[in-house]
Amino acid sequence: MALMTGAEYVESLRKLGTKVYLFGELVENWVDHPIIRPSINCVAVTYDLAHDPEHSDLMTVTSNLTGKKVNRFSHLHQSTEDLRNKVKMQRLLGQKTASCFQRCVGMDAFNAVYSTTFETDSKYGTSYHENFKKYLIYVQENDLTVDGAMTDPKGDRGLSPGKQKDADLFLRIVEKRPDGIVVRGAKAHQTGSINSHEHIIMPTMAMTEDDSSYAVSFACPSDAEGLFMIYGRQSCDTRKLEDQADIDVGNKQYGGQEALVVFDNVFIPNERVFLCEEWDFAGMMVERFAGYHRQSYGGCKVGVGDVLIGAAALIADYNGANKASHVKDKLIEMTHLNETLYCCGIACSAEGYPTKAGNYQIDLLLANVCKQNVTRFPYEIVRLAEDIAGGLMVTMPSAADFRSDEKVPTASGLTVGQWCGKFFQGVASVPTENRQRLLRFIENICLGASAVGYRTESMHGAGSPQAQRIMIARQGNIEGKKALAKAIAGIKD
Ligand code: SF4
Ligand code: FE
Numbered sequence: 001m002a003l004m005t006g007a008e009y010v011e012s013l014r015k016l017g018t019k020v021y022l023f024g025e026l027v028e029n030w031v032d033h034p035i036i037r038p039s040i041n042c043v044a045v046t047y048d049l050a051h052d053p054e055h056s057d058l059m060t061v062t063s064n065l066t067g068k069k070v071n072r073f074s075h076l077h078q079s080t081e082d083l084r085n086k087v088k089m090q091r092l093l094g095q096k097t098a099s100c101f102q103r104c105v106g107m108d109a110f111n112a113v114y115s116t117t118f119e120t121d122s123k124y125g126t127s128y129h130e131n132f133k134k135y136l137i138y139v140q141e142n143d144l145t146v147d148g149a150m151t152d153p154k155g156d157r158g159l160s161p162g163k164q165k166d167a168d169l170f171l172r173i174v175e176k177r178p179d180g181i182v183v184r185g186a187k188a189h190q191t192g193s194i195n196s197h198e199h200i201i202m203p204t205m206a207m208t209e210d211d212s213s214y215a216v217s218f219a220c221p222s223d224a225e226g227l228f229m230i231y232g233r234q235s236c237d238t239r240k241l242e243d244q245a246d247i248d249v250g251n252k253q254y255g256g257q258e259a260l261v262v263f264d265n266v267f268i269p270n271e272r273v274f275l276c277e278e279w280d281f282a283g284m285m286v287e288r289f290a291g292y293h294r295q296s297y298g299g300c301k302v303g304v305g306d307v308l309i310g311a312a313a314l315i316a317d318y319n320g321a322n323k324a325s326h327v328k329d330k331l332i333e334m335t336h337l338n339e340t341l342y343c344c345g346i347a348c349s350a351e352g353y354p355t356k357a358g359n360y361q362i363d364l365l366l367a368n369v370c371k372q373n374v375t376r377f378p379y380e381i382v383r384l385a386e387d388i389a390g391g392l393m394v395t396m397p398s399a400a401d402f403r404s405d406e407k408v409p410t411a412s413g414l415t416v417g418q419w420c421g422k423f424f425q426g427v428a429s430v431p432t433e434n435r436q437r438l439l440r441f442i443e444n445i446c447l448g449a450s451a452v453g454y455r456t457e458s459m460h461g462a463g464s465p466q467a468q469r470i471m472i473a474r475q476g477n478i479e480g481k482k483a484l485a486k487a488i489a490g491i492k493d
Helices: 006-014 037-051 080-097 104-124 128-142 209-214 237-241 279-319 325-350 364-374 377-389 416-423 432-446 451-460 465-475 478-489
Strands: 020-022 060-062 069-071 146-149 172-177 180-191 198-201 216-221 227-231 258-269 273-276
Touching: 006 037, 037 069, 037 080, 080 279, 080 325, 104 128, 104 146, 104 198, 104 273, 104 279, 128 273, 146 180, 172 209, 180 198, 180 216, 180 273, 209 279, 216 258, 273 279, 279 325, 279 364, 279 377, 279 432, 279 451, 279 465, 325 364, 325 377, 364 377, 364 465, 377 432, 377 451, 432 451
Parallel strands: 020 227, 146 198
Antiparallel strands: 060 069, 172 180, 180 258, 198 216, 216 273, 227 258
16 A cells, blocks of 8 residues: 555544543544544644655655555664654654654654564564564555554552552553453553554563563554543643634644553454563563654654744744844754754764664663753743743633624723734734734643643653663763773772
């Protein structure tokens, strides 16, 4: 099958029987639901840009498995150039959507599972790598979107999986059959789960032998029997249901999406199993997936940052504040922070290396430094954007007020809409509605629905800050650095 267009992707979702609960009810037509649809539109851009002559070189690549052209989102990185192009593609998509476009979790899972299954098979004589290769060819040939799912609900953070009061708080194998396994549990905060055709499940952390039933990786369709999702709500999400949504949502077309994905005794056939109780490889899979996803943030968040910097500069124009030196300096600072994140994404890619399976892995230390910076810099960029925008971004009346014909019974006889237009204008040559739209857009990225993808996800997505600090401690080679100091200081032990 050829590469899908965005419209074909949307139609392909309609054929799935994915079960989605939102506000306590099963959603019949989740593809067209106004709260869910912006996140589908976002993934659709990853398909449309693959057909765009301006971007198809970046968006598509030759598969090492089939020799055919595939979307880069389903590719196994074959070089450091591929790794860098991945980051560039993510920056581009952040620029086009100002949102989380969700398809990266699958790409990062493919690359982590491919190399880990190779090494698991080398030790145990299993056939997970062959299983995975066949699966990925199926994904590439059908141009599917796959959710890479890692994070378990985790219950009491002080207890290991097997010690939890409720054994389902980490996803696990509950039955082994001759033809496959049965799994139970859930994956939380799953980006892009509802609009994915398939799911790849990975363990959430390194496991011990006692917890081997939790060391499991597999793939299944999003509408597998026993699988359902509960949609995660976002700040201001019900604005999408309003008539005036095109202004008040700020970014009506695109958005991210997270959900709780529940597996209530789901059967997985043997050919879709990629890890089954080989507990000593769970940590490798987690570390590699997390490394790729921490690299990813040096692309996607930078693209959204580009749009936010542009919006901040534009609102300074609309407010008549663009000549102020402190505004110019704030835009410089935002750009400096944003490009620093990009440097990290490119650097960990440029320093990548081939795994034993042949696909390329990023430099883990630099990828963790990248994500650690992402837990901080977008917050500062948001702070500066809010500084430049002014308080009106959170105090402005609704679009319904701006459009209201209701006459206010005072001396002037103006309508509510006319009063809004009069008092919320900035530079006289700029229509008040432009200012209104832009302030709502900045609100959307900094505090509204897209803040999930830009702000809080910068903190917790791809692992919370402490997870990177543990990796930085492991990879930082302090002993080697001590030796450097000793050598130059003339210290002999
Ligand atoms: Fe992709 Fe970024 Fe969203 Fe992760 S947070 S899925 S890397 S856009
Ligand atoms: Fe993420």
